[in-house]
Amino acid sequence: MKYYLCKYIPPRSDFLPTMSTQEKGWMAEHGAFLDDLLEQGTIVAHGPVMDPNGGYGVSLYRIADDQDIEAFTSRDPIVRHGAGHYEHHPMLHLKARG
Template identity: 35%
Template sequence: MAQWIYFLHPPREHFADTMTPQEESVFAEHFAHLQRLTEQGVVILAGPTLGPVNTGITVFEAPDETAARALMESDPAIARGVVTGELREMRVALLRR
């Protein structure tokens, strides 16, 4: 199974500290969505970067680019237009267990 990464690009600096109530609601759905995918064994890791630019990352497995793109676009934060997504294929070379 191929590994993929998608980046969630926020609409402004310090996004995590300045989310509106609507954005917070969408990010609660986003977190629950990723939690389900992690429990299903699809997501390898996910989380935000810290500092002024809070880019989110999700590393996951999918059989091909079409499936990977569909998974990325199903993320509520992307699907609802709160952030923009960027998909790239990657290879997990080292993973601490």
């Protein structure tokens, strides 16, 4: 197994409070996408980080050795619509309850 901390970087620092109606729709699709991966066990946890310098999202992935992390994050609806991108940070291991 491989483990990643993935950081969703929005297209602008004030993205969360200034999202357009269209971006809010994409964000809803983004949440459903991540919740589905959570249900499948691919994501261990995910959620928004309210950083005073600009919010962002974090997700912890647990994927098979033969899988590519970018294959998952590139399918995220918010990214597909061009509203931000992901940074991928490999982890040596991941311990989680449950």
